[in-house]
Amino acid sequence: MKSSYSLLQHLSHEQFISGNALGSALGVSRAAVWKMVKHCMDVTGVDIFSVKGKGYCLAQPLELLSEAVIRQHLSASCHDCVAKIEVVSRCDSTNTQLHRRGAGLDSGTILFAEQQTAGRGRSGRSWVSPFAQNLYFSMYWRSNLPIMALSGFSLALGVVVLRGLKELGFVQEIGLKWPNDILYQGAKLAGFLVEILGEANGTASLIIGVGINVKMDKLQGELIDQRWTDLSTINDAICLSRNSLAATMVNQICILQEVFSAQGFQSYREEWIAHDCFHRLPVDLFTSDGIIQGIEDGVDESGALQLIINGEQHKIYSGDVSLRIKGSLQ
Numbered sequence: 001m002k003s004s005y006s007l008l009q010h011l012s013h014e015q016f017i018s019g020n021a022l023g024s025a026l027g028v029s030r031a032a033v034w035k036m037v038k039h040c041m042d043v044t045g046v047d048i049f050s051v052k053g054k055g056y057c058l059a060q061p062l063e064l065l066s067e068a069v070i071r072q073h074l075s076a077s078c079h080d081c082v083a084k085i086e087v088v089s090r091c092d093s094t095n096t097q098l099h100r101r102g103a104g105l106d107s108g109t110i111l112f113a114e115q116q117t118a119g120r121g122r123s124g125r126s127w128v129s130p131f132a133q134n135l136y137f138s139m140y141w142r143s144n145l146p147i148m149a150l151s152g153f154s155l156a157l158g159v160v161v162l163r164g165l166k167e168l169g170f171v172q173e174i175g176l177k178w179p180n181d182i183l184y185q186g187a188k189l190a191g192f193l194v195e196i197l198g199e200a201n202g203t204a205s206l207i208i209g210v211g212i213n214v215k216m217d218k219l220q221g222e223l224i225d226q227r228w229t230d231l232s233t234i235n236d237a238i239c240l241s242r243n244s245l246a247a248t249m250v251n252q253i254c255i256l257q258e259v260f261s262a263q264g265f266q267s268y269r270e271e272w273i274a275h276d277c278f279h280r281l282p283v284d285l286f287t288s289d290g291i292i293q294g295i296e297d298g299v300d301e302s303g304a305l306q307l308i309i310n311g312e313q314h315k316i317y318s319g320d321v322s323l324r325i326k327g328s329l330q
């Protein structure tokens with residue numbers, strides 16, 4: 001995969017490169033370049049043209065993630081919060097990788113992957129993660145907060161990801177679905193997997209995993225088991241750089257860590273409710289004990305879902321919410 005990645009780095013300048021020139025840049029023969037090109041197309045799904053007398057060229061422009069470019073876009077206030085940024089071409093899941101590396105990690109370590117082969121979603125689902133089409137990353141944060149103080153963190157994360165998208169010009173009605181989805185017109189745009197690890201001293205560390213669909217290949221999209229969308233569908237007039245999207249999200253998460261540490265979820269609650277896609281609508285709530293029906297009534301100061309059932313308000317602490325429209329499930 002490493003060789004495919006270097007090949008793509010050389011090809012990403014959007015012009016033809018001869019087999020000879022590519023070979024010398026990569027330190028291999030012309031014949032080996034052809035094999036590398038075929039292998040690269042197989043593992044990444046990226047199309048590479050080969051034209052006699054001209055050489056190789058990418059079929060579509062490709063922007064690879066780069067630690068240096070992401071760093072250039074980070075705001076000064078991130079310096080204390082970001083320890084290390086690593087970009088890998090492929091891994092099983094950025095969350096799983098940070099788990100494996102475990103307690104030795106510096107707080108503020110961020111891992112981006114161009115492709116995940118076993119990307120994880122909530123409730124054991126998978127997260128479809130094709131090469132260089134979307135954004136997948138995880139950040140390790142040693143919070144110094146007790147686990148109890150972290151309720152509502154992933155809801156607040158939704159709020160700051162929305163803020164980041166607005167900052168980049170996505171002013172459309174992108175909304176939130178409890179507990180931590182971002183939707184556009186009912187289709188999933190982004191999701192978070194926040195995993196909390198208790199430390200011996202009673203504080204908690206978090207692995208904050210974020211997946212945002214940027215420009216998903218339609219064939220890959222067929223693997224997703226729910227309605228989905230991506231940023232290029234929402235507004236294709238925005239010429240979005242994945243590196244600046246990455247930096248915008250990191251900037252937002254750094255601010256979140258500071259504000260959440262001081263104030264918890266309460267300072268995000270109003271904004272969450274203002275963007276709640278299902279506010280005051282009839283919903284079906286899927287729980288391990290079955291389906292509960294009620295009227296969605298926002299969230300409380302700890303991030304619990306408020307559901308009106310037979311005129312009484314109930315609080316829900318975990319589950320999957322699905323909007324019911326005129327008696328049919330959607």
Ligand code: BTN
Nearest residue numbers: 093119120121122191192209211
């Ligand atoms: C969900 O909505 O179900 C959560 C999706 C979370 C996906 C991201 S992609 C980066 C990180 N690594 C993973 O394996 N999952 C999260």
